[in-house]
Amino acid sequence: MTGRPDEAQRLHDLARLRRVRDRIDREYAQPLDVEALARGAHMSAGHLSREFRRAYGESPYSYLMTRRIERAMALLRRGDLSVTEVCFAVGSSSLGTFSARFSELVGMSPSAYRAENAPATAETPSCITRQVRRPVRNREAPARAPHLA
Numbered sequence: 001m002t003g004r005p006d007e008a009q010r011l012h013d014l015a016r017l018r019r020v021r022d023r024i025d026r027e028y029a030q031p032l033d034v035e036a037l038a039r040g041a042h043m044s045a046g047h048l049s050r051e052f053r054r055a056y057g058e059s060p061y062s063y064l065m066t067r068r069i070e071r072a073m074a075l076l077r078r079g080d081l082s083v084t085e086v087c088f089a090v091g092s093s094s095l096g097t098f099s100a101r102f103s104e105l106v107g108m109s110p111s112a113y114r115a116e117n118a119p120a121t122a123e124t125p126s127c128i129t130r131q132v133r134r135p136v137r138n139r140e141a142p143a144r145a146p147h148l149a
Helices: 003-026 036-041 045-056 060-078 083-089 095-106 109-124 126-133
Strands: none
Touching: 003 036, 003 045, 003 060, 036 045, 036 060, 045 060, 045 083, 060 083, 060 109, 083 095, 083 109, 095 109
16 A cells, blocks of 8 residues: 555656756746755755656756757857857856857857858848758658649
C-alpha cells in the first residue's frame, strides 16, 4: 500500500516541474535563478535541481541557458542588434558568460554566428525570409503547375 502515496507524490512533483519548465520558457529574459524557481514551486533549491535533472536530463540553469541561447540565435540572425544588445535582450547579465555559453552550445562565438548567418538575409525582405526559413511539415511537396491536357 505504500506504492500509491509515493506515486501520487511523484505525479504532483512532475506537475510542479512542468510549471517550472513552462515558467522558464515564458520568462527566459527575466532574472531567474534556481532559488526563485524553487520558491515558486514550493520546493527547496536542491530538491528542485535533483528532480528537474531526473525528469528532463539537465539542470534548471542549463535548461534556462539553452532557451536563452536559442532566442539569441534568432535575434542574431535578424542582424539588427549587436551581440551586447542580444545578450541583455535574452536576460544574460554578463557578456562573457553569455559568449562562453553560446560558443559551448553552438560551436562558434556569437559574433561569428551573426556574421555567418545575418548577411544571408540582410537584404532580403522579411516576407521572403519567413517563407524560405519556414519549416517543412509532413514532407510537403512543392505545388505543381496544373496539368492541361
